[in-house]
Amino acid sequence: MSDAQSVEADGSASEEVPLSGADIEPDEEKPLVVENLRKTFGGIVAVDDVSFDVEAGTITGLIGPNGAGKSTTFNCITGALKPDSGTVRFQGEDITGLRPDVVANRGLVRTFQIARALDEMTVLENLMLSPKAQLGEKMWRSVFPVARGEVIAQEKELREQVWETLEFFEIDHLAEEYAGNLSGGQQKLLEMSRAMMTEPDMLLLDEPMAGVNPTLEEKLLERIHDLREQGYTFLLVEHDMDVIMENCERVIVMHQGTVLADGTPAEIRADEQVIEAYLGENI
């Protein structure tokens, strides 16, 4: 891996002192850069001065015990929550506090911890929703005769993409099913394929393996690796240590709202603080 990574690993291993902003230059190699992020709810500090970055074309894991602030960090990055302070940069641009749809349109797309399929819509409709700037999202185009012809033509093109994506994720047999009838694991696959249909540059997956049976989990991981090889970048929030350790090039450990450690799986395994935070859990 690059030198940048070892520098950061050293930095985080040294003390609880978070990475100083100066270390992190907006860089094409680092699509996502989070600096000094802070979010409080009333008196509770959920995210306290968190800084990290994600390198292009990698699978980076974000782990930590319950209440470590992983999901809050996620929500602050994607615009579901507005951070109190700190900055989030995506592909060199400041996206701090932007609305979720703006963040998504920049190419940073997320999935949810508890799968949020659109239950009363079919799997096909779920995926058709995703593509950006569809002609027919303008009401007048959908209504007036000639313009509608163009909309229908585009729908037919997108339909092909949707079927290909469904085949890639191996859920094409469920295409006409209402999303609400899918199992939890299938919904996770649906969510990811739906996110892929937006043609993102980077995917933030919030516990993609939660509630997924081992067979589907393997399938899901395979897809993630396939996609990484195609050049996509992943940030993965995960509870399951084994998944993170086996699949991520780099791991960021959060604990009580701060970044506790940041490094390769091997470095994290050896990190005293991490072991302490997980209280003897076998990493």
Place this chain on the structure above:
Amino acid sequence: MSDDRSGGLKGQLWETIEKSDLRIVVFTLGFVYILFAVLIVLEQGASLDTVNPIVGAWRQITFLAAAYGILALALNLQWGYAGMFNIGIAGFMAVGVYTMALLSTSPDAVSGMGLGLPLWVGIPAGMLAAALVGLLAAIPALRLRADYLAIVTLGLSEIIRLTAGSRDISQWTEEHLNFATGGGSGISLPDRPTDPIFETATGEALIDLFVIEVAGEEFELVSSSIVQRFTWVVVMLIVMLGVYWLLLRIGYSPFGRVLQAIREDELVAQSLGKDTRWFKIKIFMVGCALMGLGGILWQGSQGFTSPNDFEPVLTFYVFIALIIGGSGSNTGSVVGAILFVGLLFEAPRRVGSVIDARVGLDGAPGTFRGAVEGLTSLEIMPLLAYTLDNLAPLQFVLLGVVLVVLVQRRPQGVLGHRTETAAAADLTKRSPRGENNE
């Protein structure tokens, strides 16, 4: 509500009907028509004289069904598609009707005062005004949770009704702006645009269609006033069809897909890059414009309107119609409107007069106590008479019971789970391979 599903018409017949949406609507309307024909024959006996009241009842039902149909479709757009909880329907109707009235009523009307502009100015302006008031309601509510939209719209609809009823405002505008709402005494409205037809030969020919010869004398099967008013109902049905078409276009499109996603989970729609605010504002405005139109065609077609025509209960009637039919389904909206008007709104009164005519109940007790007292000596007549005497308030009880039963037993409405497909093309079909290679 599912009598028409199982009432002797099982199996194949229902299947054929269920295949086409038009057939469902026609069948439902036919069912209600037959029901009323039977009730009127029971009340007045079968003779040629009964034709006129039967057609009159049909006209009344179709008129209200078309009005509620348009309103239910508009509500379906907002609530069924996008999940926007608008309980100010009466208010948006009032804005439409009053704007049309202020523009198109003649300056020397009996009550109120308008600018006397033609209807083709008044009606679109009424719709536009309703849309703009909708925008006003939606903007602050968008920042808040869905429930707040409900509170805002309910409050707004009452403000509109009270404003229309204000004598002071009416006097002030009359002095300064040359139009006036007429306050509590209401405003006169322009004539129905279909009425002039009956001053021409075509209109007279139309009326003559219903004049037959019986024993050498001319007999008016259906009175000319009913024919005249039924013609307006036909216009309303055509408009309803247009609204239905518009909704299909909106629903079966990427735009409609985003609306459905907003209804299901707004954060998901946002996380996929949809600026949900604009989708919601647009659809809310279109829905409100259609409510304005519905108001104009309905309350605006009766020659006169006053704030009393826009009580909040009207809003709930529209909700009941949509819930009966099945929220989310366009055909359901129309079917719900027919069933609501036919079975819940008009039928009780009709059944009341049948019982009255058949049993002949006189001297209904004045109090509920008087009504139930007889029960101790097993006399149900006082209770029956009391019930018939108080049919209007008891109708509310009926509506409440039906709503509770429906929400508990069949929350998806008569037509069941029939969410419209959210795409402009058939998604299940795939083009042959190679055809779409960029």
